[in-house]
Amino acid sequence: MKKQNxxxxxxxxxxxxxxxxxxxxxxxxxxxxxxxxxxxVIPKSVNPERLKENLAATDVQLDEKDILAINRLDRGYRYVNGAFFTKNGSPYTMRTIWDE
Structure with a gap:
């Protein structure tokens, strides 16, 4: 399911x-x-340890420096691009689907 790029x-x-x-x-x-x-967020896991780790993320306190560093990782990539909303007969196109 992962795309090449x-x-x-x-x-x-x-x-x-x-x-x-x-x-x-x-x-x-x-x-x-x-x-x-x-x-x-909907993290996928069936591993009990990972489930605990995922839940523990709710207690993590990120500071402003952390947030800014993570925000800078943005590459403008959409993991789910919405193409499935643009099937034949749909009022949506890839140009109109995103409010940007």
């Missing part, structure tokens, strides 16, 4: 630095960042 944020050195600072995983940092932004 899809970036992997979990491997970003900046993220590793922030994760090390908080003594947690890069995945937990990204979850904490998304939650701080009031974004709905």
């Amino acid at each position: 899809e970036p992997t944020l979990l491997n970003a050195p900046e993220l590793a630095t922030i994760a090390e600072k908080h003594s947690i995983s890069p995945a937990q940092i990204l979850l904490a960042w998304a939650l701080k932004r009031k974004t709905i």
Whole structure:
């Protein structure tokens, strides 16, 4: 399901630095960042340890420096681009689907 040119944020050195600072995983940092932004997150895991780690991300306190560093990782890439909304008969196009 992963696209060939899809970036992997979990491997970003900046993220590793922030994760090390908080003594947690890069995945937990990204979850904490998304939650701080009031974004709905649906992490997938069946591993009991990962489930605990995911839940623990709700307690992570990122400071402004962390947030800014993570925000700078933005590459303008959409993991879900919405193309499925533009099927035949749809009022949407790839040009009109995003409010940007």
